[in-house]
Amino acid sequence: MFFTIDGRGRHQQFAGPWIRMQTAAGANRSPRTASGVRLAGPRVVTCQRSSGRQPARRNQATKATSVSSDGAAGEVWNAVQMVQQIRVTCTHDCPDACSALVTVDDGIAVGIGADNSHPVTGRHLCAKVDRYLERVYDPARLTTPLRRVGKKGAGEFEPISWEQAVDEIGAQWTGIIDESGAEAILPFSYLGNMGVLSAFGPMFGLFNHLGASQLERGICGGQALAITAALGAMQVDPELVTETEMIVCWGIDVVSTSIHTWDLIREARKRGARLVVVDPYRSATARRADDHLAIRPGTDGALALGVAKVMIDEGLVDQAYIDDYTSGYEAFALSASDWPVDRVADVTGLSETQILAFARGYAQASPAVIRFGVGMQRAAGAGMAVRALQCLPALAGHWRHLGGGIANARTIPMTGREKMWGPGNPELGEPLTTRSFNMIQLGQALTDASLDPPIRALFVWNSNPAVITGDQNRVLAGLARTDLFTVVHDLFLTDTARYADIVLPAPSMIEHEDLVASWGFNYIGLNRAAIAPVGESKPNSEVARLLATRMNLDDPLFAMTDDELIRHCLSGSAAEAAGAGYDSLDQDGFVQVQHPGGEVPFAHGGFPGSVDGRFEFSSVLFDQAFGLGAIPRFIEPAESPESQPDLARRFPLRLLTLKRHFSINSSYGDLPVLRGAEPELRIELHPDDAAQRGVASGDRVDVFNERGRVSGMADVSTAVTPGVVVVPFGRWLDGGQGANALTSDRLGDLGGGPTFCDALVEIEAAGVPHQ
Numbered sequence: 001m002f003f004t005i006d007g008r009g010r011h012q013q014f015a016g017p018w019i020r021m022q023t024a025a026g027a028n029r030s031p032r033t034a035s036g037v038r039l040a041g042p043r044v045v046t047c048q049r050s051s052g053r054q055p056a057r058r059n060q061a062t063k064a065t066s067v068s069s070d071g072a073a074g075e076v077w078n079a080v081q082m083v084q085q086i087r088v089t090c091t092h093d094c095p096d097a098c099s100a101l102v103t104v105d106d107g108i109a110v111g112i113g114a115d116n117s118h119p120v121t122g123r124h125l126c127a128k129v130d131r132y133l134e135r136v137y138d139p140a141r142l143t144t145p146l147r148r149v150g151k152k153g154a155g156e157f158e159p160i161s162w163e164q165a166v167d168e169i170g171a172q173w174t175g176i177i178d179e180s181g182a183e184a185i186l187p188f189s190y191l192g193n194m195g196v197l198s199a200f201g202p203m204f205g206l207f208n209h210l211g212a213s214q215l216e217r218g219i220c221g222g223q224a225l226a227i228t229a230a231l232g233a234m235q236v237d238p239e240l241v242t243e244t245e246m247i248v249c250w251g252i253d254v255v256s257t258s259i260h261t262w263d264l265i266r267e268a269r270k271r272g273a274r275l276v277v278v279d280p281y282r283s284a285t286a287r288r289a290d291d292h293l294a295i296r297p298g299t300d301g302a303l304a305l306g307v308a309k310v311m312i313d314e315g316l317v318d319q320a321y322i323d324d325y326t327s328g329y330e331a332f333a334l335s336a337s338d339w340p341v342d343r344v345a346d347v348t349g350l351s352e353t354q355i356l357a358f359a360r361g362y363a364q365a366s367p368a369v370i371r372f373g374v375g376m377q378r379a380a381g382a383g384m385a386v387r388a389l390q391c392l393p394a395l396a397g398h399w400r401h402l403g404g405g406i407a408n409a410r411t412i413p414m415t416g417r418e419k420m421w422g423p424g425n426p427e428l429g430e431p432l433t434t435r436s437f438n439m440i441q442l443g444q445a446l447t448d449a450s451l452d453p454p455i456r457a458l459f460v461w462n463s464n465p466a467v468i469t470g471d472q473n474r475v476l477a478g479l480a481r482t483d484l485f486t487v488v489h490d491l492f493l494t495d496t497a498r499y500a501d502i503v504l505p506a507p508s509m510i511e512h513e514d515l516v517a518s519w520g521f522n523y524i525g526l527n528r529a530a531i532a533p534v535g536e537s538k539p540n541s542e543v544a545r546l547l548a549t550r551m552n553l554d555d556p557l558f559a560m561t562d563d564e565l566i567r568h569c570l571s572g573s574a575a576e577a578a579g580a581g582y583d584s585l586d587q588d589g590f591v592q593v594q595h596p597g598g599e600v601p602f603a604h605g606g607f608p609g610s611v612d613g614r615f616e617f618s619s620v621l622f623d624q625a626f627g628l629g630a631i632p633r634f635i636e637p638a639e640s641p642e643s644q645p646d647l648a649r650r651f652p653l654r655l656l657t658l659k660r661h662f663s664i665n666s667s668y669g670d671l672p673v674l675r676g677a678e679p680e681l682r683i684e685l686h687p688d689d690a691a692q693r694g695v696a697s698g699d700r701v702d703v704f705n706e707r708g709r710v711s712g713m714a715d716v717s718t719a720v721t722p723g724v725v726v727v728p729f730g731r732w733l734d735g736g737q738g739a740n741a742l743t744s745d746r747l748g749d750l751g752g753g754p755t756f757c758d759a760l761v762e763i764e765a766a767g768v769p770h771q
């Protein structure tokens with residue numbers, strides 16, 4: 001008889017034929033690595049493997065946890081190798097933050113699978129991380145520091161030692177600081193690895209102690225974050241979508257970008273919930289929905305206001321909730337009255353019937369929940385659109401009910417990350433000590449000759465700005481500057497790294513320690529190093545320590561190991577207060593943290609951002625601090641036939657840049673096995689638009705505007721709304737141009753967010769000269 005060890009340390013029956021497992025030394029005590037780091041909890045196990053049967057090299061988690069119930073069984077096997085299973089928490093920029101088990105055989109990772117003890121992510125991983133070990137052991141991994149020997153962008157480098165690399169970086173920075181001041185250095189990073197140490201850790205301390213320029217990081221959901229910070233009220237536990245009668249996925253394709261949200265939605269639908277998707281594209285989620293509202297890009301605010309008007313006109317609002325727990329309703333109702341259904345239909349491209357049905361269904365569901373994504377936050381008026389959308393659950397009184405409202409999780413700020421910031425921490429209310437640049441406007445920052453001092457050094461980690469920032473050709477022009485000293489820390493020679501002077505090898509997520517806070521669910525997890533770093537790769541926390549030493553910085557932060565930093569951050573943090581202290585995480589691998597307001601946080605008001613706890617339909621803060629007006633309103637896209645009719649005569653189609661199923665922004669953009677799913681850049685357009693241009697599926701086409709030109713293969717499809725062209729986001733350039741060659745670096749109305757779905761373009765057969 002054989003058993004698996006489940007996530008709670010219990011044994012379950014299993015028919016595995018060949019592995020005998022035993023818990024690691026001390027059975028209930030986690031082992032430690034040579035550096036003293038405790039490995040994941042009691043579920044770290046070793047086993048003796050039969051010499052006669054080799055395990056598959058992938059997805060071995062279930063088999064590898066097989067255990068014999070017969071203590072004598074081991075005697076009949078020729079056990080020769082030690083196999084361990086280490087719990088990691090996925091550090092990708094994904095809301096789910098999955099707990100996973102990595103099977104390690106003699107120091108080599110041989111399998112990765114879902115950790116079935118995790119209540120949300122335990123069933124499976126996603127299409128990307130199922131193939132993670134191919135990424136870990138990809139022959140294209142960088143294994144040593146590199147120094148550029150060819151032209152910028154040519155990708156010609158020679159290997160150097162870490163000592164040489166650190167010394168050269170230090171020498172360059174010292175010279176630049178002496179001549180121009182530290183603000184001539186710009187750190188650039190995002191959530192390519194969203195571990196708290198990797199994404200918010202000692203690298204910040206390093207640059208802030210140096211006095212470098214700051215980076216504003218609003219590229220994903222800056223609008224929603226700004227509103228949450230100001231008004232709160234987006235905090236229904238996403239796991240509670242199962243308790244609702246209607247789920248609205250607004251601007252998010254959860255099947256491709258949050259697969260475990262999709263699991264919960266499927267569960268809710270089995271119980272009778274309806275799924276409505278608001279998305280200009282018939283995404284994988286939209287294809288499975290009960291209703292798909294294919295609105296024009298950037299018109300979400302108009303739809304939200306139109307829905308509000310239907311609810312108000314037809315008496316579908318919860319007047320008692322409005323009276324007791326909100327303020328400013330009359331002013332909002334007056335503003336919404338400008339949005340009769342025919343006007344909403346005209347602006348959004350939806351039919352009046354669709355809008356009416358959605359509004360009535362939403363109001364009458366008991367309750368409805370909205371899960372919105374970054375898709376709707378990539379237009380000029382996205383901040384106001386989120387504000388308008390935020391009013392809907394207050395109107396309907398959905399906040400009264402379990403699961404009703406707006407689902408969101410914000411565990412990252414609970415982790416004590418601010419302790420690694422260094423001086424001038426805005427999260428602590430301290431004024432910034434140096435100038436700042438929005439990451440979306442990197443091209444401007446690198447090419448603006450009037451800047452004083454100019455940006456003379458760029459350090460990039462956890463990001464690939466050549467691909468993911470707006471106005472790509474301007475970014476590339478900046479990166480090509482011969483007087484710009486660029487360092488890139490990454491796993492692969494990305495499009496950005498090809499322009500670097502020094503490239504530093506980074507570890508994959510199974511090669512370093514970190515603390516991971518989910519932004520899709522209320523969990524915080526530990527990520528333990530399952531294997532030693534591949535080659536000479538080092539985590540950016542270690543890079544920060546090396547560079548801090550080279551730059552003579554002596555903050556105690558730089559003397560801490562990663563494990564000490566994790567303890568330091570968690571000590572006294574909100575996470576610790578919510579049960580996710582170091583010991584709990586060390587013991588269990590992950591901890592669910594609770595919203596302080598409980599499962600129905602706003603049933604009786606108590607909205608954290610308002611003066612009196614009422615939900616503010618009319619916000620003084622938005623009027624005075626943000627200058628956007630107190631009442632939500634629709635802001636037309638910056639580039640649309642309505643806002644720029646002259647431009648639309650030359651570029652009549654609206655651009656929609658889409659996240660993809662087999663990559664995460666630009667991560668995995670090069671992994672051969674996943675790229676095989678999309679061997680060519682696929683440019684989708686509606687049959688009506690294709691017919692007007694004589695384009696057929698399979699034709700080579702160019703999408704272009706005044707900023708750039710992207711080549712690909714046409715895919716004529718009714719999945720695309722008429723008048724819209726879809727270009728996938730995040731694909732590596734390979735010497736060409738990507739979706740962001742077409743986007744601008746214009747910022748949205750709030751939170752420094754991008755406008756990647758707010759651009760006009762035209763499409764033509766490739767090779768046809770543009771007139």
Ligand code: SF4
Nearest residue numbers: 090094097098126129
């Ligand atoms: S990318 Fe997302 S869904 Fe995939 S394993 Fe990581 S956290 Fe889970």
